[in-house]
Amino acid sequence: MGKPEFKSPRLRSAPIRSRLLGKKGPTVRSSANIRVVVRVRPPNHKEQGDNSRDVVKIVDDQVLIFDPKCQSQAFFYHGVEQKGRDLLRKANKDMQFMFDRVFGFESTNCEVFENTTKGLIQSLMDGYNCSVFAYGATGAGKTHTMIGQTDNPGITYLTMAELFKAKQDLQEERKFELGISYIEVYNELVQDLLNPGAPLQLRDDGRYGVMVAGIKVHKIDNPDELFTLLAKGNGNRTQHPTDANAESSRSHAVFQVYIQMEIKATREVRAAKLSMIDLAGSERGSATGYGGARFAEGANINKSLLALGNCINSLADGQKYIPYRDSKLTRLLKDSLGGNCQTVMVANVSPSSLCYDDTYNTLKYATRAKKIKSDVKKNVVNVELHAGEYVKIVEDLKKELERVKAQLREKVTENKVDGKVALEFGKLIESRKKLLNRMYHVECSETTTVLRRQLKEDADSRLSGLLNETPEKEEAHRRLGNMVGRFHRQEDSLRAELDEITKSKIELENKTIDLVLQHPELEKKSELCEEKIGKMELQYQVNLLQKRCSILEEELRSRANLLEMSCKMLQSCYMQLRGHGFATDTLCQEYQNLVNHVQGRRNISWDSPLDSGVSSTSSGTSIDGEGDARAPRKRANDENVNGMNSTFVMEAPKPKVKVCAEELMAKVYKSPNTKPKKEGMKDRRAVAAKRPLTPVLRKKQLTKSEALKKRPAFRT
Numbered sequence: 001m002g003k004p005e006f007k008s009p010r011l012r013s014a015p016i017r018s019r020l021l022g023k024k025g026p027t028v029r030s031s032a033n034i035r036v037v038v039r040v041r042p043p044n045h046k047e048q049g050d051n052s053r054d055v056v057k058i059v060d061d062q063v064l065i066f067d068p069k070c071q072s073q074a075f076f077y078h079g080v081e082q083k084g085r086d087l088l089r090k091a092n093k094d095m096q097f098m099f100d101r102v103f104g105f106e107s108t109n110c111e112v113f114e115n116t117t118k119g120l121i122q123s124l125m126d127g128y129n130c131s132v133f134a135y136g137a138t139g140a141g142k143t144h145t146m147i148g149q150t151d152n153p154g155i156t157y158l159t160m161a162e163l164f165k166a167k168q169d170l171q172e173e174r175k176f177e178l179g180i181s182y183i184e185v186y187n188e189l190v191q192d193l194l195n196p197g198a199p200l201q202l203r204d205d206g207r208y209g210v211m212v213a214g215i216k217v218h219k220i221d222n223p224d225e226l227f228t229l230l231a232k233g234n235g236n237r238t239q240h241p242t243d244a245n246a247e248s249s250r251s252h253a254v255f256q257v258y259i260q261m262e263i264k265a266t267r268e269v270r271a272a273k274l275s276m277i278d279l280a281g282s283e284r285g286s287a288t289g290y291g292g293a294r295f296a297e298g299a300n301i302n303k304s305l306l307a308l309g310n311c312i313n314s315l316a317d318g319q320k321y322i323p324y325r326d327s328k329l330t331r332l333l334k335d336s337l338g339g340n341c342q343t344v345m346v347a348n349v350s351p352s353s354l355c356y357d358d359t360y361n362t363l364k365y366a367t368r369a370k371k372i373k374s375d376v377k378k379n380v381v382n383v384e385l386h387a388g389e390y391v392k393i394v395e396d397l398k399k400e401l402e403r404v405k406a407q408l409r410e411k412v413t414e415n416k417v418d419g420k421v422a423l424e425f426g427k428l429i430e431s432r433k434k435l436l437n438r439m440y441h442v443e444c445s446e447t448t449t450v451l452r453r454q455l456k457e458d459a460d461s462r463l464s465g466l467l468n469e470t471p472e473k474e475e476a477h478r479r480l481g482n483m484v485g486r487f488h489r490q491e492d493s494l495r496a497e498l499d500e501i502t503k504s505k506i507e508l509e510n511k512t513i514d515l516v517l518q519h520p521e522l523e524k525k526s527e528l529c530e531e532k533i534g535k536m537e538l539q540y541q542v543n544l545l546q547k548r549c550s551i552l553e554e555e556l557r558s559r560a561n562l563l564e565m566s567c568k569m570l571q572s573c574y575m576q577l578r579g580h581g582f583a584t585d586t587l588c589q590e591y592q593n594l595v596n597h598v599q600g601r602r603n604i605s606w607d608s609p610l611d612s613g614v615s616s617t618s619s620g621t622s623i624d625g626e627g628d629a630r631a632p633r634k635r636a637n638d639e640n641v642n643g644m645n646s647t648f649v650m651e652a653p654k655p656k657v658k659v660c661a662e663e664l665m666a667k668v669y670k671s672p673n674t675k676p677k678k679e680g681m682k683d684r685r686a687v688a689a690k691r692p693l694t695p696v697l698r699k700k701q702l703t704k705s706e707a708l709k710k711r712p713a714f715r716t
């Protein structure tokens with residue numbers, strides 16, 4: 001896996017600001033390591049001979065081993081095989097090197113391009129300077145990699161083709177200007193390869209870095225023009241055959257592309273420079289196989305490459321002083337190595353043991369170069385603006401400022417309204433909740449008052465039946481009448497209050513709806529609040545119903561007690577009359593009718609109390625309250641009956657008192673199973689038992705006995 005390609009830092013465009021930047025305006029800086037790749041060319045004919053071996057073993061696409069350990073061959077001394085290694089043989093270095101990418105014999109120029117310079121195109125488009133240089137011994141494959149052949153173009157051509165593609169893609173948005181130059185450094189002299197003539201001087205340029213003074217920059221519009229120019233330049237390049245390479249380049253060739261782009265929308269102008277350098281091969285004098293002029297040429301090449309090595313070492317060590325000025329080559333590469341540039345170094349090596357030292361040195365150089373950090377910055381430059389254009393920019397700025405201010409104002413007002421509305425909404429909801437609570441309490445009071453009033457009215461009518469026309473009765477009647485009147489008045493005022501509350505409730509609800517309609521942003525909040533209020537209302541209704549039930553239950557209990565008391569009294573009177581023989585047949589019949597009536601209404605089973613041993617299915621409640629848990633409540637209800645002290649319990653409903661007709665019947669007939677019998681009662685019952693039953697009673701008794709046999713026992 002190769003390392004990722006250069007990624008140029010992205011800059012958010014700030015159109016007007018950038019337009020006002022000075023003539024030169026680097027905007028983004030970042031430091032990047034030089035990307036170092038190694039390309040191992042296939043061994044040539046000479047290297048494929050018997051006396052050579054491969055000293056480079058590629059482990060994967062990033063790692064190679066230089067001079068790997070080979071299988072030890074048997075070593076004999078005086079005809080005896082020795083255990084240790086052949087001491088006359090040099091030990092293998094077996095050194096592992098790691099690079100950003102390692103390309104093997106089969107790698108094509110396209111593959112190298114894809115993994116090295118293709119990624120630089122985006123950086124160039126973003127306004128960063130980029131540099132690519134091929135380093136290596138003579139015949140190691142630098143020219144093959146950089147220039148290639150017509151049918152197998154090198155990475156310079158491939159990169160340029162990609163650049164044109166990018167230019168084409170951005171044609172709509174940007175205005176491009178492309179220019180190229182092609183120079184060589186030969187024997188420390190700089191020559192223009194496209195316009196050969198007198199040697200040229202190097203100058204430092206603020207915008208593009210180191211420039212060749214007087215160089216002619218050729219504008220090009222398509223890659224074909226480029227190829228023609230490249231071919232022309234290569235034809236002018238100094239080449240001489242050497243032992244190592246029949247077409248050895250004896251100079252350092254520097255191909256440069258100047259790109260100027262104007263982003264149409266923002267008028268931002270970016271400038272970038274791409275340098276592609278094919279270095280002359282480092283060599284040993286012996287390898288060239290020549291002396292004289294060729295030797296001096298080689299010495300110069302070595303001198304410049306030595307200077308390059310020194311610069312690489314100094315940069316890798318992080319030294320402040322870098323000896324760029326030691327040679328023309330290092331001056332030219334100043335930008336590419338430690339300056340404002342994204343750099344790719346392609347180290348070319350031969351795999352053969354014949355180039356052992358060259359390959360080793362190249363790998364060491366390349367390793368050192370990996371440590372170099374370059375300080376890259378984006379080149380944003382501006383077109384010269386006419387004074388009139390500044391006026392327009394100021395106008396634009398003013399407009400933009402106004403627009404932003406208006407936006408800000410809108411936002412502020414929006415926020416204010418939001419806050420206000422939220423407060424108003426909150427107040428409305430709070431008021432509705434309070435009102436609901438008030439309504440609940442008033443409804444509770446009203447319910448209580450109505451029931452209390454009804455109770456007093458009942459008490460009054462019962463009293464009329466019980467008391468004779470005496471002043472005492474009149475007094476009681478007057479008192480009850482006053483109470484009923486007071487309750488009526490209370491009811492009226494409570495109802496009026498309820499009407500008021502309902503009106504306010506509707507008003508508040510309407511206000512809430514209006515507010516939400518005006519501010520739809522409140523909708524969600526409103527839904528939640530309405531849900532809460534709905535739940536609250538429902539809970540109040542449940543509470544109110546429970547209270548009503550509780551009051552009615554109490555009322556029922558009170559009436560049951562009254563009935564119980566009446567029955568007791570009635571039974572006592574009836575017994576006395578019968579005991580004294582004053583009970584007429586009509587009275588007996590009426591009494592029996594009453595019993596029948598109770599029996600008919602209540603689904604109970606009973607036997608004639610007049611028969612001895614009669615039992616009922618009573619729940620065992622005593623009539624006189626002895627040992628009865630309900631005794632205190634009974635007493636309270638007795639008081640209610642007199643209308644003097646009606647008490648309503650507003651708490652949660654109490655456990656139901658089992659009051660039923662069966663009990664009442666049991667009380668009427670004094671069932672021996674339901675209560676301890678009183679002295680005297682037994683005697684009276686014994687007397688009554690001796691008396692013959694009336695025909696109706698006898699018949700009824702029979703009917704009941706039969707019915708009892710057929711039906712299950714009564715249960716409350």
Ligand SMILES: Nc1ncnc2c1ncn2[C@@H]1O[C@H](COP(=O)(O)OP(=O)(O)OP(=O)(O)O)[C@@H](O)[C@H]1O
Nearest residue numbers: 041042138139140141142143144245248249280281
């Ligand atoms: N990867 C490769 N695949 C096939 N052939 C290669 C490869 N690299 C180099 N060669 C061949 O090796 C020979 C020498 O290569 P090249 O001229 O590129 O070397 P060089 O490093 O430029 O040498 P010099 O410094 O002397 O100019 C050429 O014939 C070239 O075609």
